[in-house]
Amino acid sequence: MVSQQRNSSDEPIHDTPHCLVVPLPATGHINPMLQFSKRLISKRIRVTLVLTRFVSKSITATTAREEEFNVRLDSISDGFDDGGMEAAESTRVYLDTFREVGSGALSRLIEKQSDAGEPVHCVVYDHCIPWCLDVAKKFGLVGAAFLTQSCAVDTIYNHVYQGLIRPPVTEQGILTLRTLPGLPPLKSEDLPSLVSKFGTYPAIFGALVGQFSNIDEADWVFCNSVYELENEAADWLSKRLPKLTTIGPTIPSMYLDKRLKADYLDKQFPNDTDYGFSIFKPMNEICMNWLGDKPKGSVVYVSFGSLADLGTEQMVELCFGLKNSGHYFLWVVRESEQSKLPYDFSSTGKKGLIVPWCQQLHVLASGVVGCFVTHCGWNSTLEAVSLGVPMVAMPQWADQATNAKYVTDVWRVGVRARSGGDGGDGLVKREEIERCVREVMEGEKAVEIRRNGDKWKKVMKDAVSEDGSSDRNVREFVDSLIRVCLW
Ligand code: UDP
Numbered sequence: 001m002v003s004q005q006r007n008s009s010d011e012p013i014h015d016t017p018h019c020l021v022v023p024l025p026a027t028g029h030i031n032p033m034l035q036f037s038k039r040l041i042s043k044r045i046r047v048t049l050v051l052t053r054f055v056s057k058s059i060t061a062t063t064a065r066e067e068e069f070n071v072r073l074d075s076i077s078d079g080f081d082d083g084g085m086e087a088a089e090s091t092r093v094y095l096d097t098f099r100e101v102g103s104g105a106l107s108r109l110i111e112k113q114s115d116a117g118e119p120v121h122c123v124v125y126d127h128c129i130p131w132c133l134d135v136a137k138k139f140g141l142v143g144a145a146f147l148t149q150s151c152a153v154d155t156i157y158n159h160v161y162q163g164l165i166r167p168p169v170t171e172q173g174i175l176t177l178r179t180l181p182g183l184p185p186l187k188s189e190d191l192p193s194l195v196s197k198f199g200t201y202p203a204i205f206g207a208l209v210g211q212f213s214n215i216d217e218a219d220w221v222f223c224n225s226v227y228e229l230e231n232e233a234a235d236w237l238s239k240r241l242p243k244l245t246t247i248g249p250t251i252p253s254m255y256l257d258k259r260l261k262a263d264y265l266d267k268q269f270p271n272d273t274d275y276g277f278s279i280f281k282p283m284n285e286i287c288m289n290w291l292g293d294k295p296k297g298s299v300v301y302v303s304f305g306s307l308a309d310l311g312t313e314q315m316v317e318l319c320f321g322l323k324n325s326g327h328y329f330l331w332v333v334r335e336s337e338q339s340k341l342p343y344d345f346s347s348t349g350k351k352g353l354i355v356p357w358c359q360q361l362h363v364l365a366s367g368v369v370g371c372f373v374t375h376c377g378w379n380s381t382l383e384a385v386s387l388g389v390p391m392v393a394m395p396q397w398a399d400q401a402t403n404a405k406y407v408t409d410v411w412r413v414g415v416r417a418r419s420g421g422d423g424g425d426g427l428v429k430r431e432e433i434e435r436c437v438r439e440v441m442e443g444e445k446a447v448e449i450r451r452n453g454d455k456w457k458k459v460m461k462d463a464v465s466e467d468g469s470s471d472r473n474v475r476e477f478v479d480s481l482i483r484v485c486l487w
Contacts, residue, residue, distance in 0.1 A: 017485035027306035035250035054084035069276040076105035092203035127211040144220035151233040153399040167198035182236030190405040224248040245473035249382040280357035297370035303332040304375040315340040321433025376403040388457035
């Protein structure tokens with residue numbers, strides 16, 4: 001599904017700046033960078049979204065009609081064209097190979113675009129693959145880092161990078177963290193797991209801390225967040241990274257400002273209700289049919305995103321927690337996780353539906369979801385806040401614990417399901433899951449959570465609407481690129 005951007009007279013556009021947008025090949029990185037691409041296109045920038053060859057062969061279109069998807073795609077090799085990230089013997093091997101093979105492949109793509117009369121002016125690259133900036137600079141192009149995590153989380157990683165936090169951070173050591181600038185008081189259970197449980201996933205920890213190694217040389221640093229959502233963290237981080245600007249939430253326009261359909265190209269994004277493609281095949285019709293006859297706010301939606309790998313025991317506790325809550329539930333259990341379900345749970349009766357993947361935004365926006373049991377991946381968090389859906393936070397790893405802290409204690413749009421142990425990272429028991437679901441669906445707190453949800457939903461929409469904080473930041477970037485291109 002490679003599509004060309006065209007103007008109303010159906011001629012290719014050549015007189016505007018051209019950006020390559022290069023995400024890490026994972027759903028939680030592709031979705032926001034794809035959506036950012038659409039924003040740029042709506043502001044007259046030409047964009048080529050660069051996927052890896054494996055991902056580009058694996059994706060399924062998720063728009064109703066192909067012409068709704070108007071982002072041009074191209075691909076480069078990451079060294080694993082047949083199996084992708086999963087085929088590498090470790091994450092470190094994957095990231096190292098991607099750097100080695102990808103640097104040459106990205107250079108050749110830039111040359112190919114130039115030969116085809118589509119010269120590239122800028123590379124917007126995922127913060128986890130900072131070598132893209134070296135490639136951009138080799139060609140004298142504008143380089144823009146794209147941070148896929150919150151300002152708060154990047155503040156923590158930046159402290160690690162500067163040596164101001166030295167993991168592992170013990171409960172005693174956490175005392176110093178209470179005073180981290182721009183952040184609420186934190187316990188170790190609120191820290192990114194790569195910091196609190198130092199030594200787990202060292203290659204990813206290295207990439208997230210290493211993102212700062214050349215970031216000062218980037219011309220722009222975009223963070224997929226909203227200034228008003230975490231203004232203190234954003235203020236602190238932009239003192240450290242003066243080129244930082246917030247451009248989020250990168251969510252299809254129909255859930256926010258609905259402006260992409262109205263832009264200068266008549267046919268552009270007539271119905272921007274979904275990202276446009278997915279690595280996993282969604283069961284949209286089955287989900288929407290099942291949700292269709294459920295009362296407003298009556299369904300618990302459960303998903304742990306594209307990567308989390310729950311223990312079998314945790315899956316069993318979830319089964320009983322959901323069942324015992326007595327509410328309807330729609331639970332996304334990826335194919336690779338389904339063997340962890342108890343054998344007699346696959347038929348969940350009339351109360352539950354389990355699917356391997358769904359179009360999450362359609363589900364969240366359906367009006368029948370009263371609560372989202374979530375791992376608090378940053379995209380899922382932004383999506384739930386943007387749609388005003390209350391959350392039960394069950395963070396698993398990486399940045400999710402810090403996002404959960406903001407969900408429960410800063411924005412107050414959900415509650416956290418806690419494990420029995422002190423670290424907050426063990427098994428969350430069925431009674432706790434049931435308690436949290438009931439609290440969000442039925443309890444007194446539900447009223448306050450929904451009131452806060454309405455407030456933050458408006459903040460998200462305002463940010464990307466005409467003259468909102470994110471809209472202004474994107475426009476400033478676009479104006480500067482146009483100047484570079486004309487010059
Ligand atoms: N998602 C989806 N269908 C699902 C589960 C997730 O479309 O069944 C999307 C979700 O809307 C979000 C992304 O996958 O955009 C997950 O990103 P997130 O940062 O929340 O978590 P990750 O997968 O990176 O852990």
